Amino acid sequence: MxxxxxxxxxxxxxxxxxxxxxxxxxxxxxxxxxxxxxxxxxxxxxPWASHRVEQGVPEVPHNxxxxxxxxxxxxxxxxxxxxxxxxxxxxxxxxxxxxxxxxxxxxxxxxxxxxxxxxxxxxxxxxxxxxxxxxxxxxxxxxxxxxxxxxxxxxxxxxxxxxxxxxxxxxxxxxxxIQAGAAWLPLILLMVEYILQGRALFPASAQAAGLRRLPWVLIGALALGMSFLAGHVEITYYTLLVTALYAVLRGMSLLYAGQWRPLGPAAASVALLVGLGFGLGAAQFLPFLETANASFRTERSSLAEVRGFALPERHLLVWAMPNVFGNPAHIPPLTL
Structure with a gap:
């Protein structure tokens, strides 16, 4: 020890x-x-605005x-x-x-x-x-x-x-x-990596090939379930996209290296990880789906309306100068 x-x-x-x-x-x-x-x-x-002056609160909020x-x-x-x-x-x-x-x-x-x-x-x-x-x-x-x-x-x-x-x-x-949902992504990717590697949790279990990936499946499913329970479904959706992309690219690299035989069981293990993660998150995800179908936004927003929320092309400048169009804490130098 x-x-x-x-x-x-x-x-x-x-x-x-x-x-x-x-x-x-x-x-x-x-x-x-x-x-x-x-x-x-x-x-x-x-009613707070009526007490702003007596409370000494600035007229313009910080952000x-x-x-x-x-x-x-x-x-x-x-x-x-x-x-x-x-x-x-x-x-x-x-x-x-x-x-x-x-x-x-x-x-x-x-x-x-x-x-x-x-x-x-x-x-x-x-x-x-x-x-x-x-x-x-x-x-x-x-x-x-x-x-x-x-x-x-x-x-x-x-x-x-x-x-x-x-x-x-x-x-x-x-x-x-959003923070809570995204925090678990690295652990999910790590479990996918261990599954693809066929790594054993303990050296003594190295010969138990059928169970070798099970600990990583369970830990990864727990992490994915936590992302679901955090409650921001878009972040979990992005997490699943990144996980799928990572698994595909790592699988391709293993194929390129000639290590193709374990990919079948590994792919099944990753699928099981995702399925169990959905199961753990179902307590939140399934009621959300039912409620989302009753949303006033369902089938009422056109593609043009959705695109209207996008930033104009000139905002690509913020990659080089983050505050060129202002910061919501103080607005200048340019208008938002």
């Missing part, structure tokens, strides 16, 4: 670093007494694009807490219009295990800790993926930091369910 811990100590230190960095980055909203919730945005609406977090997500979490405290399953939201489905919506992440933080901590603080937990998870899983591919610890740390503190994850702070 001591020799194992000694051998794993450098990797554990790297994982600890990847857990510490998000905490340092978000220290003000975890241990610093502040909150991620854009409460100043409320003062653009009544109006963050309003979903306080107007929508916070309301979801509040209703979830109130329902569970009353001993009720939050299946139905009676306070919106004439009532709307709640649990089937999914984006509240009610079935996601990490949402326990939203139930046991005060909500203004819980959002910061939830974000830290998901960024730490994302960085750790990316580190494991890179190490599983046989690369160095330094490569793993750089990859983990690049993933967890990427623009995608930081800007998704306003949508916690």
């Amino acid at each position: 001591r020799s194992l811990l000694r051998r794993l100590a450098p990797d554990l230190a790297c994982l600890a670093l990847l857990a510490l960095l998000p905490l340092v980055f978000f220290f003000p909203v975890t241990l610093g007494g502040r909150t991620l919730l854009p409460i100043d945005n409320l003062y653009q609406l009544e 109006a694009l963050l309003s979903d977090l306080i107007l929508q997500n916070y309301a979801w979490k509040t209703f979830l807490r109130e329902s569970l405290a009353a001993g009720e399953l939050p299946l139905w939201q009676p306070n919106q219009f004439a009532g709307t489905p709640f649990l089937a919506n999914g984006q509240h992440s009610a079935l996601y295990p990490f949402s326990l933080l939203m139930l046991v901590l005060p909500l203004p603080v819980a959002y910061g800790w939830f974000t830290v937990s998901q960024l730490a998870l994302a960085g750790a899983l990316m580190f494991l993926l890179v190490r599983g591919l046989g690369l160095s610890r330094a490569a793993g740390v750089v990859s983990g930091v690049s993933y967890q503190l990427s623009g995608f994850f930081i800007t998704a702070t306003v949508h916690p369910m």
Whole structure:
């Protein structure tokens, strides 16, 4: 055991670093007494707007694009807490219009295990800790993926930091369910990699070829199920696309290397991983599908209307100059 811990100590230190960095980055909203919730945005609406001056709130909010977090997500979490405290399953939201489905919506992440933080901590603080937990998870899983591919610890740390503190994850702070859904992608890819390699979990089980891939199937299915339960179906859809692309490209590389024989069982194992992942996520995914079919957007938006939401071609400049068309926190130099 001591020799194992000694051998794993450098990797554990790297994982600890990847857990510490998000905490340092978000220290003000975890241990610093502040909150991620854009409460100043409320003062653009009544009844809060009438008290803006006396509360000393600026007329222009810091970033109006963050309003979903306080107007929508916070309301979801509040209703979830109130329902569970009353001993009720939050299946139905009676306070919106004439009532709307709640649990089937999914984006509240009610079935996601990490949402326990939203139930046991005060909500203004819980959002910061939830974000830290998901960024730490994302960085750790990316580190494991890179190490599983046989690369160095330094490569793993750089990859983990690049993933967890990427623009995608930081800007998704306003949508916690997006962070949660995307955090599991590296683990799914790692399990697909191990399946394709035919790697055994323990050396003694190397001869049990029929069961060799089963641990990776189960772990990968758990990760995919977590992505489903996070509640943002688009992110899970993208996760499945990336997983399929990765599996196909790795399979082609194995064929090119002449290692074609294990591909049949490996493909079946990957399919089983996806199937079990769907099964785990079905508690959230199936009610969502039923509710989505009743959406007012179903078959009512033309392709031209959808394309109208796209940014114009000139916004390709942001790849080189991110704020050339302004930043929602201050707008200039050019208009958005």
